[in-house]
Amino acid sequence: MAMIEVIRKDHGKWLVTKLETEHTHMVALPDKVRPRADRSMISPNSALNSSEPNGFNNLKNFNRGIRINPFGEGGEAQGLLEYLKRMQAENPAFFYAIQVDNNNGVTNVFWADAKSRMSYQYFGDALTFDTTYKKTKYMMPFATFRGINHHLQFVTFGCALLMDETKGSYVWLFETWLAAMGGRHPVSIFTDRDKAMEGAISRIFPKTRHCFCKWHILSRCKHKLCDSYIKYPMLRTELKECINASETIEEFETRWEYILDKYNLWDNAWLQSLYEIRHRWASVYQKDLLFPELSSSQRPESLNKFFKRNFNTKTSLLLFISKFDQAMSSQYEKEAQEDLATIYVKPPLKTPSPIERQAADIYTNAVFEKFQEEFVESLGYYVEKIEHGSVSKYNVMKEDDNRKSYIVSFSDYDKMTSCNCCKFERCGILCRHILRVFFVVGVRVLPEAYVLKRWTRNALKNIVLEERVTEPGLSFQEYLVAWYNDLCLDAIKFGMEGAVSSETYKVAKLALQKSFNEVIAAKNTQKKGQQNLQRFARLQKMQYKVPLPKLQPKKAFAPRVTQHNEEDGSGRNAKDNALREQEF
Known part of the structure; x- marks a missing residue:
């Protein structure tokens, strides 16, 4: 039913004659649109430079905040692109990727700094992918890849801004993230319950175990069971104990059936759907799966508070990115403080064991x-x-x-x-x-x-610089990108080990110079080899183009007699030599 009818009038003027808004996601209100006599109803650049106070999360001007013509002038999305370029110029290991549509409009954006890529190499066994940092349906999904480090702190493995939450967007994001992380698949991934996301994960991570986060399950229960929670005040507590406190499958099943009987919830569609997929979110069905979270299954409170303060419809894109950068810097600082505390502060012992x-x-x-x-x-x-x-x-x-x-x-x-x-x-x-x-x-x-x-304290040390396997069938250009990313990750490891003291820095600097010279020498050797192959190829072509000289027939052999001294150096006279030459 959604449609708009526009008629061209005299003198190049356009008139909107009909507008049906049913099933329409509004981009701009009709009274705000000023049609122009060109192929585009709304100029992307004018939208980007709009002075309206609404931020990038408002769906009404979402396209103005993130979709641009890459050949146009400034705007929020152009500012984001400049920010990503600047970050990569400062550190070549900074990774970013932008997906565009058929009209060269930006749709999805992903980035990961060097620290995030390095942390994944050590703590990427279990991954949490979260897209729930949005308050209303009018806010774009901001996605984070997260894990837990050796100090039980949450660490970030990359971030993304998504146009939508479709399978296509998730497929692009997961493929891009995997390339940034060196092609290493996680052992497990915990996400919200979403069919589009589930389909993308099964396609990109076929060997990774996909589970649903208990925090999201309990959070949705508040909305799905709000009437029952009001009617039965103890239901929420008992359901939470059933999920978190059950130690065996039998105990979980018994508690679950008890709750359904006690509160007459056997016909509740939400609880039935949860029970059907219980092996994907209930801990008692995941005892063989490493999920390194020693505390209760809770969302990182500091990050949650950050989004509540800064992620809203009035926040501009660049301001949000700037504040998120500050939050990541604070996270890295806390990790460094824990590193120092682990080195210099010994925990008290409670036994002589x-x-x-x-x-x-x-x-x-x-x-x-x-x-x-x-x-x-x-x-x-x-x-x-x-x-x-x-x-x-x-x-x-x-x-x-x-x-x-x-x-x-x-x-x-x-x-x-x-x-x-x-x-x-x-x-x-x-x-x-x-x-x-x-x-x-x-x-x-x-x-x-x-x-x-x-x-352990040495979790970040003694990592072998292995050659990461790349998928077969890649083009040469794709191999170049994979090799570059691989070397960048190894360079970060090298830098972390070398930048500890002045002595290790000097050793690392000399080792880098030596390795650099060896690489240049290898390139020169390869270049000479390629030049020789090219020269040989040219000679082969000339062999078929230039006619060979005609060979003259050989003349009959005639004996030749040479005058010598009476006796040469070998002790034979000239006559004997002539006879020997004639015989030959």
Whole structure:
């Protein structure tokens, strides 16, 4: 039903004769449009230079804020492009990409600075992709790729501004982000529940496990079950406990059925849809999946507050980007402060155990606090051996609560162990039940297999500069881009290791100069080889173009006699030599 009818009148004037707004997403109000006698009803540049106070998030002038003719003059989108170019000029490892439509209008934008790309190489095992930073349907999606570092801080792996939330936009974004991260796929990715996003992830990350964030599930429950929450005040608490506190599948199923029975919600379509995909968001179904978040599953509060303050319809695009830059700088500063604290501040020990002392020396302070909590709590459990053999099994229960027990398996041969709570598989640190069994069986040192490097003080060190595999079938130009990105990532690692002290800086500088000379020499050798091949190719062409000289027939051989001295240097006289020559 959406349509507009425009008739051309005399003297090049145009008249809007009919306008049907049903099923229409408004771009500009009819009384604001001044038709012109050209192919475009609204000039992109005039829209960009508009002095209206509305910011880039307002859908009414969304196209004015982000869509431009790249050959035109300034505006917010032009300012964004200049910002991205300036950032890359300052640091070649800064990555950005812009997608344009058939009319050369900007549709989607992605960027990631050098620190973000480097952080992903160390902490990119689990990824959170979030597009929910918008308050109303009139605000464009701002997307972030995030993870957790070895200080339990959220780190950013890249950002994007999207025109829409369609599968096509997500496919472009994921492909671009993957190229910026060196082609390395994450082990798991946590997102909001969205069909377009789900289709794009299954296409671009076929081997990555896609899960739905519990924070988003609980947040949507507030809206989907608002009437039930008002009618049953305890429903929200019990549902949250069912999702977060259940330790086994059986416990989750029992609690879920109890809630549906108690509040008569068996016919609730929202809860039915959640139950059908429970393996995608409920923690009890994801015990074999590493998601390095040792605290409760909550959104980063600092970032959430930042968006509430700065992401609104009155904020201009460039102002928002500037403030977001400041937030990222503050994030990097906090990470640097934690690095220093881990080096110079030793956490206090609560027991004389060598395992606790070892953990304090290995882990960062933030992770050690989580480990120390597990270790101290382990002292309140007792162990009962229930199965003997090469792999023994133990029943671990709390001293004052016999209702819950945990089964720990332990191998005397290689010290390998496991617990049915699966805390190590999920978080990367040992649980209190295994630590208690270690005490009983006499293990006084943490086995190397149970110290995850991503949680240690040396998480950012001793990384081998491996050659990253690129997908086959790329064009030569695409290979050049992949090689360039790969070398940039290695250069960042080199810089982080070299910029520690004046001594390491000098060593790194000399090593770079030596390597640079070797690269130049290799290029020159390759260039000479190419020149030789070109010369050979030219000679082959000349062979067919220039006629060869005709060969003269050979004359019959005639014996020749040469006058010599009576006796030459070999002791033979001239006559003997003539006879020998004739015989020949």
